[in-house]
Amino acid sequence: MVKTKLIFIPAPWRSGTHLIQSLKNLPGVKFVFEPWDIGDSISKYYRKKLEIKDVLDTIKKYIDKDKITIIQEKRLGFFIKELIINFPECKIIHYERNKEDWVHSFMNRDIQKEPKGKEESLLHYPFMKDEKNAKDFFNQPKEIWLGKAWEEFQKQSRKIKSKRIIKIKYEDIVLKPEEISKEISNFIGIEFNKNVFGKPHRNSINRSKKNENK
Numbered sequence: 001m002v003k004t005k006l007i008f009i010p011a012p013w014r015s016g017t018h019l020i021q022s023l024k025n026l027p028g029v030k031f032v033f034e035p036w037d038i039g040d041s042i043s044k045y046y047r048k049k050l051e052i053k054d055v056l057d058t059i060k061k062y063i064d065k066d067k068i069t070i071i072q073e074k075r076l077g078f079f080i081k082e083l084i085i086n087f088p089e090c091k092i093i094h095y096e097r098n099k100e101d102w103v104h105s106f107m108n109r110d111i112q113k114e115p116k117g118k119e120e121s122l123l124h125y126p127f128m129k130d131e132k133n134a135k136d137f138f139n140q141p142k143e144i145w146l147g148k149a150w151e152e153f154q155k156q157s158r159k160i161k162s163k164r165i166i167k168i169k170y171e172d173i174v175l176k177p178e179e180i181s182k183e184i185s186n187f188i189g190i191e192f193n194k195n196v197f198g199k200p201h202r203n204s205i206n207r208s209k210k211n212e213n214k
Helices: 021-025 036-046 052-060 074-078 080-086 099-106 131-138 142-159 170-175 177-188 202-212
Strands: 006-009 029-033 068-072 091-096 165-169
Touching (some): 021 029, 021 068, 036 052, 036 074, 052 080, 074 080, 080 091, 080 142, 165 170
């Protein structure tokens, strides 16, 4: 079995990524969680404030050649094509949550008021062209702009077809943890460990079962 030495996990917040972060406990793994400078450089690249080399150099500084490096960052989802081209050894675990559940998880949370540099707002994302665009976006009903944001997060990954990308649904991890754990283990070339994933919340299990029966 050939181990993959570089793994990217592009996943927007509140997608249940806590279930996959147990990968950091595997021996020989360096798990990089939400490095702000990588996400910020991707946003600036899309706004033509940085060159692609600047983004790649920012990513490279986190790579440990002696370990399996796993980098989880939301805005990597807007940079998948570039990752495939410029890191030919990498693999990508694309993480997706049901749109309705994702929107529901945000309805009692005002991300527009979250402080910059900590939990960043949508203003920092490539699909926000400028402040006016962001203002118009947020003037829509919350459930509408959240749904549109979800679509933007999924757009690029759906266009790209590659054997180096595995698409994992949050609901599948919740309902079939061992099966999905084996699938990911085989994909990245590590020995199967049934404890790779954390335990889902009871509400997540109930909502996942409800969606599965629709």
